[in-house]
Amino acid sequence: xxxxxxxxxxxxxxxxxxxxxxxxxxxxxxxxxxxxxxxxxxxxxxxxxxxxxxxxxxxxxxxxxxxxxxxxxxxxxxxxxxxxxxxxxxxxxxxxxxxxxxxxxxxxxxxxxxxxxxxxxxxxxxxxxxxxxxxxxxxxxxxxxxxxxxxxxxxxxxxxxxxxxxxxxxxxxxxxxxxxxxxxxxxxxxxxxxxxxxxxxxxxxxxxxxxxxxxxxxxxxxxxxxxxxxxxxxxxxxxxxxxxxxxxxxxxxxxxxxxxxxxxxxxxxxxxxxxxxxxxxxxxxxxxxxxxxxxxxxxxxxxxxxxxxxxxxxxxxxxxxxxxxxxxxxxxxxxxxxxxxxxxxxxxxxxxxxxxxxxxxxxxxxxxxxxxxxxxxxxxxxxxxxxxxxxxxxxxxxxxxxxxxxxxxxxxxxxxxxxxxxxxxxxxxxxxxxxxxxxxx
Amino acid sequence: xxxxxxxxxxxxxxxxxxxxxxxxxxxxxxxxxxxxxxxxxxxxxxxxxxxxxxxxxxxxxxxxxxxxxxxxxxxxxxxxxxxxxxxxxxxxxxxxxxxxxxxxxxxxxxxxxxxxxxxxxxxxxxxxxxxxxxxxxxxxxxxxxxxxxxxxxxxxxxxxxxxxxxxxxxxxxxxxxxxxxxxxxxxxxxxxxxxxxxxxxxxxxxxxxxxxxxxxxxxxxxxxxxxxxxxxxxxxxxxxxxxxxxxxxxxxxxxxxxxxxxxxxxxxxxxxxxxxxxxxxxxxxxxxxxxxxxxxxxxxxxxxxxxxxxxxxxx
Ligand SMILES: Nc1ncnc2c1ncn2[C@@H]1O[C@H](COP(=O)(O)OP(=O)(O)OP(=O)(O)O)[C@@H](O)[C@H]1O
Ligand SMILES: [Mg+2]
Numbered sequence: 232x233x234x235x236x237x238x239x240x241x242x243x244x245x246x247x248x249x250x251x252x253x254x255x256x257x258x259x260x261x262x263x264x265x266x267x268x269x270x271x272x273x274x275x276x277x278x279x280x281x282x283x284x285x286x287x288x289x290x291x292x293x294x295x296x297x298x299x300x301x302x303x304x305x306x307x308x309x310x311x312x313x314x315x316x317x318x319x320x321x322x323x324x325x326x327x328x329x330x331x332x333x334x335x336x337x338x339x340x341x342x343x344x345x346x347x348x349x350x351x352x353x354x355x356x357x358x359x360x361x362x363x364x365x366x367x368x369x370x371x372x373x374x375x376x377x378x379x380x381x382x383x384x385x386x387x388x389x390x391x392x393x394x395x396x397x398x399x400x401x402x403x404x405x406x407x408x409x410x411x412x413x414x415x416x417x418x419x420x421x422x423x424x425x426x427x428x429x430x431x432x433x434x435x436x437x438x439x440x441x442x443x444x445x446x447x448x449x450x451x452x453x454x455x456x457x458x459x460x461x462x463x464x465x466x467x468x469x470x471x472x473x474x475x476x477x478x479x480x481x482x483x484x485x486x487x488x489x490x491x492x493x494x495x496x497x498x499x500x501x502x503x504x505x506x507x508x509x510x511x512x513x514x515x516x517x518x519x520x521x522x523x524x525x526x527x528x529x530x531x532x533x534x535x536x537x538x539x540x541x542x543x544x545x546x547x548x549x550x551x552x553x554x555x556x557x558x559x560x561x562x563x564x565x566x567x568x569x570x571x572x573x574x575x576x577x578x579x580x581x582x583x584x585x586x587x588x589x590x591x592x593x594x595x596x597x598x599x600x601x602x603x604x605x606x607x608x609x610x611x612x613x614x615x616x617x618x619x620x621x622x623x624x625x626x627x628x629x630x631x632x633x634x635x636x637x638x639x640x641x642x643x644x645x646x647x648x649x650x651x652x653x654x655x656x657x658x659x660x661x662x663x664x665x666x667x668x669x670x671x672x
Numbered sequence: 673x674x675x676x677x678x679x680x681x682x683x684x685x686x687x688x689x690x691x692x693x694x695x696x697x698x699x700x701x702x703x704x705x706x707x708x709x710x711x712x713x714x715x716x717x718x719x720x721x722x723x724x725x726x727x728x729x730x731x732x733x734x735x736x737x738x739x740x741x742x743x744x745x746x747x748x749x750x751x752x753x754x755x756x757x758x759x760x761x762x763x764x765x766x767x768x769x770x771x772x773x774x775x776x777x778x779x780x781x782x783x784x785x786x787x788x789x790x791x792x793x794x795x796x797x798x799x800x801x802x803x804x805x806x807x808x809x810x811x812x813x814x815x816x817x818x819x820x821x822x823x824x825x826x827x828x829x830x831x832x833x834x835x836x837x838x839x840x841x842x843x844x845x846x847x848x849x850x851x852x853x854x855x856x857x858x859x860x861x862x863x864x865x866x867x868x869x870x871x872x873x874x875x876x877x878x879x880x881x882x883x884x885x886x887x888x889x890x891x892x893x894x895x896x897x898x899x900x901x902x903x904x905x906x907x908x909x910x911x912x913x914x915x916x917x918x919x920x921x922x923x924x925x926x927x928x929x930x931x932x933x934x935x936x937x938x939x940x941x942x943x944x945x946x947x948x949x950x951x952x953x954x955x956x957x958x959x960x961x962x963x964x965x966x967x968x969x970x971x972x973x974x975x976x977x978x979x980x981x982x983x984x985x986x987x
Contacts, residue, residue, distance in 0.1 A: 237776030241762070248764040248805075507758030511821065513726045514754040515777035518744045670727065 234517055238525025239532065242496075246533050255492050256537035261544050264484035268477030268549060283311035284367055287320040287332035287359075294340025299382030301335075307374070321359055330364035331371055333357070343383045344392055366611065390432040397426050477549040478636040482629050483605035485541035489534040489571045490600065490625075494592045496530055497579035501588055509669065519669055523576065527660070530572035531565075538564050554639030563631040563645050566652040570624050573659035574599075580667035599625045624655040677702045677737060677751075677829055677860050678723065684731030685718050685884075692718040694884035695732070700829070705861040707871035710881035711982040716864045717757055719881070720831050723862070724754045736829075750778060753827030757834045757864075759814050760821070763807040767798055767817055770806060771824060778825035792820040796850055812843025819847060829860045836865065848874070868972045878972075882980040895975055903944055904968050905951075907937040910961040917958040924950050941967075 246252055288304060290297045305312040313329070320332035334357040346353040356375070360368045401422055404415060503509055512522065542564075545551040553560045578595060582588025600606060602616055603625025612620070620626040631648030634640040678700040685693040693715040700706055710716050721727040723734055725741040733740055736748050761770050771789035780788055793799045796816040806814060819835055832851065836844045848870060855861055855874065863874060871878055871892075878895060880888040888895060912935055921930040921939070926947020929940040941947045944967070955962055 233779050233781055234777055237773055241765075241773045244769060245762060245764055507756035507760035510721065510724075510726055510756045510758075511754065511760040511774065512777065513744065514724050514749065514752060514756075515774070516745045516747060516749040516779075517777050 234515075234521050235525050235528070238522065239529040242526065242529030243532065246529075252492055252495075252533075255488055255495075256533070257540050260481075260484040260488040260537070260541050264477065264481040264541065264545065265549070267484065268480035268545075271476045271480065283309060284370070285311045285313065285329050286367075286371060287323060287329050288312055288314050289317045289320050289332060289334040290314060291317070291337045292335050292339040295386035296340030296343050296382050297335040299386045300333075300378055303378035303381055304333075304374075307378075309370075309374070324359045324361055327361060329361075330367040331358060331360035333371070333375070334359065340386070343379065345396065390429040394426055394429045397422050397429070475549065475551050475637050477545050478551045479629070479633055481541050481545040481549075481551065482632040482636070483600075485538050486567065486571070486625060486628060486632075487596075487600050487605050489537050489568070490574065490596045491593070492537070493530045493534055493571050493575035494578060494589070494596055496533075497526075497575035498582075498585050498589045498592065500526060500576075501579050501582065501585040504668075504670070505585070513669060519667070520664075523663055523667060527569075527572050527576055527663075530575060531568040534568035534571045535564060538568060551636060553636055555635035556640075556642035556645065559640075559642040559645035560632070560635035562649055563628070563635055566649050566656070567628040567632070570628060570652045570656050570659070573656045573663065574624065576667070577659035577662040580663040580665075599623045602626070604629055624652060627651045627655075675701050677704075678862075679735045679738075680719075680723060680732065681735075682732035683719060683722050683729045683734070685715075685722060685727060686730050692884055693722070693729075696881070696884070696886050697732075698879050698886060698889055700860050700862060702828075702860055703858050704877065705855050705863065705875045707875035707878045708862055708864040708881065709866075709868075709871060709878060709976060711980055714881040714980075715884040716881055717833055718884075720754070720833050720862070720864065724752050724831055725749060726754075750825055751828045753822035753825070753830045755819050755822045755830065755832045755835050757837065759818050761806045761814060761817060764805060766803050766805055767793060767809075767820075768802045770817065771821060774821045775824045780825060788824045788826070792823045795823065795853075796820045797846060810843070812839040812846070815839050815843060816847055816850070819850060823854075827859075829862070830854060831862050833864045834866065835863075836867065836870065868976065872972060880976060880979055882982075887979045888975075892972070895972065903941050905939040905941050905944075905948060906966045906968070907939065907955075907962050908964045908966075909935045909937055910963050911935070913960060915958065917955070917960060920958070921951055921954060924954060927951050 286304070288301050290301055301312065301314060304310050315323075315332075317332075317334055320329075320334065323329045324332050336354055336356070339354045339356070342352045342354040356379075358368065358372065401419065404410070404418060407415070410418075542551065546553075574596075575592075578592040579588055582591060602612065602620045603623040604620065605625060627648040631645055631652070634644045634648070638644075676699055680699065681697050683693050683696045684691065696715070696719055698706075708716050708719070718727065722729045725734075725744070725746070736751055739748060741748050762773070765773070768789055771792060772785055775785045775788055790799070790802075793802050796819055798813060798816055798820065801809065801813065806817065809817065815835065815837075819832075822830060822832075830851075835851065836847050839847070851861065851863065852874060861874075863871070865871060875892070877891050878888070879886055912932070918930055918932055921927055924947065926941060926943030927939055927950075928942050930951075931938045939948070939951055941951075948967075952962065952965075
């Protein structure tokens with residue numbers, strides 16, 4: 232016990248003397264988390280995308296419909312639209328000045344509506360994109376559908392178009408063989424009645440007043456509605472405040488630097504093993520178990536200080552609140568620290584030389600951080616990686632901290648992640664116990 | 673209580689294909705100071721590691737006070753104080769913090785620990801610097817602290833692995849004085865060094881190792897009597913003349929070899945009285961005038977060279 236306390240006190244003293252470690256564990260994560268929190272946080276009520284995503288639109292059609300699409304994008308604050316020609320658009324995307332460009336081809340307006348029914352007449356919208364900007368691509372692809380439907384509905388639905396559509400339908404009917412004569416007769420009369428109605432509407436908007444009506448003002452267009460409206464409601468189980476993006480940023484960044492620093496310290500242990508220090512430690516009546524336990528505990532305490540310090544800062548400066556359970560939060564912090572310490576030691580136990588261990592260890596830690604969602608939300612990752620994240624201790628640590636901070640969940644929500652983290656700690660401790668060598672032989 | 677404190681029998685240690693220690697046996701009696709000499713890579717440090725339980729021997733056995741050391745936490749380890757060859761100190765901590773940490777590993781605490789640390793600091797003359805970080809120490813001061821750490825728990829046997837390596841003569845003297853003092857206090861000492869004069873001053877007995885084996889284990893005087901080596905006589909000649917006189921010298925009974933470098937003639941003399949006078953007589957006959965004569969008997973250094981084929985220090 233005396234030995235254990237001495238080992239822990241030693242590491243804490245060394246840690247406090249080590250300015251670099253202090254910077255790595257407090258200053259850097261706080262700085263980065265503040266930055267990331269301000270980038271990703273919605274708390275200011277401003278658009279999360281900031282200045283908007285700059286995209287290029289090329290309108291080779293210049294019809295009412297294509298202009299409608301351009302307007303739809305331009306009026307959306309998510310985007311910052313520049314209209315240009317195709318050559319210039321290709322050039323800018325190639326040079327990385329814009330993530331993507333949409334090219335609306337000539338004939339787009341005329342073909343857009345018939346294209347709904349006729350596979351041979353579908354206009355082709357070309358999407359020129361920077362291969363490194365897939366996120367923007369998916370986003371624009373997703374937004375394209377409602378905007379085009381809206382534009383087509385506003386500008387493309389005319390009586391003439393409808394009559395053209397009926398004419399072609401009737402021609403096709405003549406060729407249809409598998410339809411019974413009676414049904415053909417009924418369908419034909421229905422379509423002819425519709426055509427009669429449309430004929431009365433020529434030069435008028437479909438359901439509105441006559442085009443170019445008496446006062447010359449543009450007719451109020453018929454607006455084909457989407458079959459739904461969206462109403463966003465941020466789900467946060469917290470009565471006191473709202474989502475605070477700093478909470479996740481601080482969890483992610485402080486965990487990152489805790490893992491890195493504890494790995495560094497574990498590598499330091501390997502360096503000590505190669506030096507005379509271990510000879511001295513081992514000459515004393517000190518067991519391997521006591522040494523490893525002492526190292527594990529002191530590293531965990533250092534990790535806890537860092538996580539606690541970073542969160543304290545985020546609370547004071549950015550108003551992060553523990554909206555969930557305080558005991559749950561503290562438990563998660565402790566378990567996260569122990570897990571990080573055990574991981575560092577396990578990596579050191581598996582490594583041979585300090586330099587090699589450091590290299591592999593950094594790769595492992597970065598991978599765990601990325602997959603675990605410390606940098607970007609996990610939904611961006613491919614599905615297999617998202618499943619893989621479930622077996623990373625980092626994912627569970629971050630989830631548990633999220634749950635106790637901005638999600639505002641109760642103590643019982645911490646128990647699952649805590650159980651999983653205990654499992655990881657047991658695994659890492661076993662690896663360390665079995666594989667850590669006393670001597671550098 | 674038996675007179676024998678430490679007994680090593682047939683120690684073997686292999687590192688991969690290399691056998692670093694190959695059947696080493698020796699023992700230390702209580703209160704004895706023994707020098708352990710050997711060229712680089714002879715296996716001294718490896719032997720000390722096995723003696724102190726840091727390395728498990730691949731063969732053989734170490735007994736401390738009649739019993740083998742079993743396991744890392746064997747209380748018998750308290751009998752040992754190891755001064756490692758490399759400095760083993762926390763540079764960022766103060767001298768006192770270092771001592772208190774290592775003392776705690778020997779279960780010292782509270783007032784006992786404070787007293788032990790203080791007296792160790794005084795002993796090596798660092799009491800004034802107790803509150804300074806080790807990184808501000810000179811190389812010699814670090815070496816002294818390195819020694820102090822091993823003394824905290826008042827061990828009976830000190831294993832000193834080159835405690836004076838790489839320090840200035842002043843610190844070397846200070847450390848050496850400390851070790852002599854420890855010896856006077858009745859500690860048993862195994863002292864590894866590359867400095868023959870330290871061994872001559874300190875030790876009753878010398879163990880010489882080479883290529884992982886013990887090539888000599890004897891008292892100083894015993895070793896010197898073994899000399900198979902010739903005395904050397906240096907003659908300074910007034911002028912150098914050609915002729916067969918040099919070859920003639922080697923034919924004289926009692927002279928094994930004669931070498932001429934400039935005006936300096938070196939005679940290897942196996943019979944100092946008869947051989948030397950016959951040689952001088954020969955020189956007089958061939959009209960080679962000798963300005964001065966100086967003789968030198970073989971040193972431990974020479975004996976070492978002869979036993980190991982290598983000099984004690986490289987270069
Ligand atoms: N951990 C190790 N792994 C592999 N080989 C080793 C190891 N330790 C020592 N050796 C080898 O064992 C041999 C003896 O080394 P040792 O350190 O005992 O020599 P030494 O007599 O103390 O030398 P020096 O005077 O240079 O300190 C050397 O050839 C060395 O290369
Ligand atoms: Mg050595």
